[in-house]
Amino acid sequence: MTPSWSNLATELLQRFGDETRYAIPILQAIQTEQGYIPIPLLEAIASKAHHLQANQLYGVATFYSQFTFTPKGVHTIKVCMGTACFVKGAEHIVDAFKSALSIEVGETTVDGSFTLQTVACLGCCSLAPAVMIDGHVFGQVTPERVKELLKTKGFGL
Amino acid sequence: MITITVGLGTCGIAAGAQAVYDELLRQIDPQHIQLRKTSCNGHCYQEPIVEVFQDSKLKGVFYQVKPVDVATLLRTLLATKPSSSSRLGQEQRVVLENCGLIDPESISEYIDRGGYIALEKARTLSPMDVVTMIKESGLRGRGGAGFSTGLKWQFALNNPSSPKVVIANADEGDPGAFMDRAVLEGDPHRVIEGLLIAAHATGATSAYIYIRAEYPLAIKRLRHAIAEVSAAGKLGNVSLEIKEGAGAFVCGEETALMASMEGERGMPRFKPPFPAQSGLWGQPTTINNVETLAAIPWIVRHGAEAFSKLGTEKSRGTKVFSLAGKVKYPGLVEVEMGTSLRTMIEQLGGGTSSGSPIKAVQMGGPSGGCVPESLLDTALTYEDLQATGAIMGSGGVIVMDQATCMIDIAKYFLNFIQNESCGKCTFCRIGTKRMFEILTRITQGKGDLSDIDELLDLSTQISKASLCQLGKTAANPVLTTLQYFKEEYLEHIVEKKCRAHVCKALIRYNIKSELCTGCTLCAKRCPVSCIQGAPKGCHIIDESCCTKCGVCLSVCRFGAVTVSTGVVS
Ligand SMILES: Cc1cc2nc3c(=O)[nH]c(=O)nc-3n(C[C@H](O)[C@H](O)[C@H](O)COP(=O)(O)O)c2cc1C
Ligand code: SF4
Ligand code: SF4
Ligand code: SF4
Ligand code: FES
Numbered sequence: 001m002t003p004s005w006s007n008l009a010t011e012l013l014q015r016f017g018d019e020t021r022y023a024i025p026i027l028q029a030i031q032t033e034q035g036y037i038p039i040p041l042l043e044a045i046a047s048k049a050h051h052l053q054a055n056q057l058y059g060v061a062t063f064y065s066q067f068t069f070t071p072k073g074v075h076t077i078k079v080c081m082g083t084a085c086f087v088k089g090a091e092h093i094v095d096a097f098k099s100a101l102s103i104e105v106g107e108t109t110v111d112g113s114f115t116l117q118t119v120a121c122l123g124c125c126s127l128a129p130a131v132m133i134d135g136h137v138f139g140q141v142t143p144e145r146v147k148e149l150l151k152t153k154g155f156g157l
Numbered sequence: 158m159i160t161i162t163v164g165l166g167t168c169g170i171a172a173g174a175q176a177v178y179d180e181l182l183r184q185i186d187p188q189h190i191q192l193r194k195t196s197c198n199g200h201c202y203q204e205p206i207v208e209v210f211q212d213s214k215l216k217g218v219f220y221q222v223k224p225v226d227v228a229t230l231l232r233t234l235l236a237t238k239p240s241s242s243s244r245l246g247q248e249q250r251v252v253l254e255n256c257g258l259i260d261p262e263s264i265s266e267y268i269d270r271g272g273y274i275a276l277e278k279a280r281t282l283s284p285m286d287v288v289t290m291i292k293e294s295g296l297r298g299r300g301g302a303g304f305s306t307g308l309k310w311q312f313a314l315n316n317p318s319s320p321k322v323v324i325a326n327a328d329e330g331d332p333g334a335f336m337d338r339a340v341l342e343g344d345p346h347r348v349i350e351g352l353l354i355a356a357h358a359t360g361a362t363s364a365y366i367y368i369r370a371e372y373p374l375a376i377k378r379l380r381h382a383i384a385e386v387s388a389a390g391k392l393g394n395v396s397l398e399i400k401e402g403a404g405a406f407v408c409g410e411e412t413a414l415m416a417s418m419e420g421e422r423g424m425p426r427f428k429p430p431f432p433a434q435s436g437l438w439g440q441p442t443t444i445n446n447v448e449t450l451a452a453i454p455w456i457v458r459h460g461a462e463a464f465s466k467l468g469t470e471k472s473r474g475t476k477v478f479s480l481a482g483k484v485k486y487p488g489l490v491e492v493e494m495g496t497s498l499r500t501m502i503e504q505l506g507g508g509t510s511s512g513s514p515i516k517a518v519q520m521g522g523p524s525g526g527c528v529p530e531s532l533l534d535t536a537l538t539y540e541d542l543q544a545t546g547a548i549m550g551s552g553g554v555i556v557m558d559q560a561t562c563m564i565d566i567a568k569y570f571l572n573f574i575q576n577e578s579c580g581k582c583t584f585c586r587i588g589t590k591r592m593f594e595i596l597t598r599i600t601q602g603k604g605d606l607s608d609i610d611e612l613l614d615l616s617t618q619i620s621k622a623s624l625c626q627l628g629k630t631a632a633n634p635v636l637t638t639l640q641y642f643k644e645e646y647l648e649h650i651v652e653k654k655c656r657a658h659v660c661k662a663l664i665r666y667n668i669k670s671e672l673c674t675g676c677t678l679c680a681k682r683c684p685v686s687c688i689q690g691a692p693k694g695c696h697i698i699d700e701s702c703c704t705k706c707g708v709c710l711s712v713c714r715f716g717a718v719t720v721s722t723g724v725v726s
Contacts, residue, residue, distance in 0.1 A: 060420065078371075083332045083555045086332075119404075121330075121334070122167070124335070
């Protein structure tokens with residue numbers, strides 16, 4: 001166990017509390033701050049906590065789609081595959097991102113700059129097909145616009 | 158005094174409204190013009206929307222504004238007439254009454270429009286009186302099941318144990334529904350007020366808003382609103398907290414939602430006990446959908462009768478629907494229940510975006526079904542929709558035209574369900590996967606006539622052997638498409654034909670030599686470079702590497718590219 005995981009585990013338990021109900025907030029903080037869920041960190045938390053066990057944390061982390069066990073890229077692209085976007089051709093948008101980045105859905109580019117995901121609905125169905133890049137939603141995306149989006153600087157809400 | 162407002166909901170921002178706002182801020186003279194932020198008013202197809210008011214009267218509306226239009230806009234500010242083509246006149250707004258009109262980050266604007274009067278009024282009444290009022294209003298849950306809200310509150314109130322909990326369900330899982338997002342972003346205080354009234358009526362001291370993580374702007378505005386309401390001293394003895402979801406559709410189901418809040422895997426459990434008996438941490442719990450709660454302040458302010466006058470006998474009040482898919486004017490509409498589906502889609506939604514006839518309308522998301530064009534005169538009530546095989550659900554409405562393949566849609570939903578099944582029940586976990594595989598085979602032209610019986614058989618078994626509604630209703634998208642569009646299934650299976658030209662394995666792109674001018678455009682744009690031909694010479698598609706992306710068809714200006722489907726005779 002690297003000492004930093006140990007310190008981080010202590011800090012997280014202090015910040016949230018040692019109770020089952022904090023499992024998800026703790027995992028969310030780890031996902032946001034580390035970009036992924038490092039298994040050694042879960043083990044470090046479990047070894048210090050009384051009410052959070054490694055198997056429970058792992059079970060929860062594997063259940064929800066928000067959590068990933070491999071580091072994410074600097075930018076996360078979420079292509080909406082909700083019903084509205086689907087009927088407006090979201091599959092072609094996914095294909096365009098896949099070929100522009102040369103990765104499959106769920107993967108990260110070799111240089112670590114982009115992770116490609118699909119999501120169920122961004123709530124922007126009126127502007128379908130929609131894509132969210134780092135929390136910023138783009139509407140009426142076309143396969144042609146994909147390359148231009150990848151060049152956009154300053155994502156974020 | 159002139160006021161200019163810009164709609165800054167997620168949809169507006171996605172359409173570029175923030176840049177318009179910034180440009181206005183740069184150009185206006187703050188001495189004469191006040192610039193304000195509002196949120197989505199439901200007319201998403203017109204975003205970015207800028208509205209101009211003089212002494213609080215609407216003087217002009219500008220649609221689809223771009224930053225470069227700002228200078229002209231400011232010059233002609235008061236010369237334009239407010240557009241009368243707006244569909245607002247045909248709507249009946251209760252839940253959305255403030256959306257797009259107020260600054261969602263200002264509690265005082267909410268209060269100026271009658272906000273928190275209902276909470277004060279409710280607190281002067283006994284909990285039982287509030288419960289009676291809601292019961293008499295006839296309000297039914299807008300989250301899908303349509304259960305009487307007043308009755309639900311009564312169960313919680315009658316439970317003697319304490320402390321009690323109220324939860325706003327803002328998980329909005331139906332992919333294609335966005336009314337909860339619009340209300341949370343545009344009028345967050347209304348949901349908080351409804352939740353605080355529910356707390357008073359049931360005797361709860363803890364209140365939570367469980368919201369999906371895909372709605373960052375709604376979360377931000379809710380946090381702001383909670384800070385405001387707490388600073389204004391309106392929380393009373395109630396603690397109010399936001400819980401962010403972690404990405405699981407099934408967590409919208411109330412028992413799974415509570416499991417998730419308790420820090421567990423979000424798996425539904427058997428009912429009873431119902432949440433009102435034993436909910437979050439074993440405490441009596443009331444869970445309501447965002448739209449249900451957003452209707453509460455209006456009911457308390459105007460009285461039960463005003464609400465129950467709207468709608469039909471069994472489906473009272475109004476309902477917000479989100480129109481999306483191949484509809485001309487996508488966005489939100491709030492209509493009286495009992496309005497016909499046709500009126501809503503053709504008059505308020507403007508028909509299809511392509512102009513081609515409507516083929517079907519998907520209602521109720523993954524638990525719902527497809528209503529064919531022939532049944533569009535169905536009234537929008539819980540009962541009438543259910544009779545078609547679809548459901549009211551949360552109010553998501555996806556319009557489909559002739560270019561939508563019904564088998565592809567059924568396959569889409571089964572894929573969604575088999576991904577989102579929590580895995581507890583064997584039939585839901587594996588049965589839905591088998592259905593998805595069968596549908597995939599059919600769309601690939603590898604289907605067999607026995608597949609239809611297999612699908613029907615699995616549908617019955619999954620519905621019988623599943624614990625929660627996710628599994629129980631999983632087959633609905635297949636059952637309704639089989640009921641109304643069986644000939645499309647048969648075409649896929651027997652003739653290997655996809656009449657909507659969607660299923661890639663069943664279509665072929667060709668270039669008609671007599672129409673091709675050799676302009677080379679398609680060859681340049683084809684992403685896999687599988688079109689050959691010399692300039693001014695006829696072009697040919699190499700079918701062996703064509704990915705059926707359709708780019709050539711959309712770029713050719715001479716109508717030379719054609720699609721064909723079915724067995725070549
Ligand atoms: C699979 C599944 C998903 C659900 N998703 C939601 C949801 O996203 N939002 C919601 O309000 N209700 C959802 N529900 C319904 C809730 O279980 C519950 O009935 C509802 O929140 C009660 O509120 P209401 O009475 O105000 O409608 C879902 C139910 C199921 C079975
Ligand atoms: S029906 Fe499906 S989602 Fe519901 S509990 Fe069973 S496995 Fe889980
Ligand atoms: S775009 Fe049309 S006309 Fe031009 S080369 Fe291609 S098929 Fe021929
Ligand atoms: S459909 Fe796409 S891949 Fe096939 S020829 Fe046309 S442009 Fe190329
Ligand atoms: S379906 Fe894509 S944003 Fe809703």
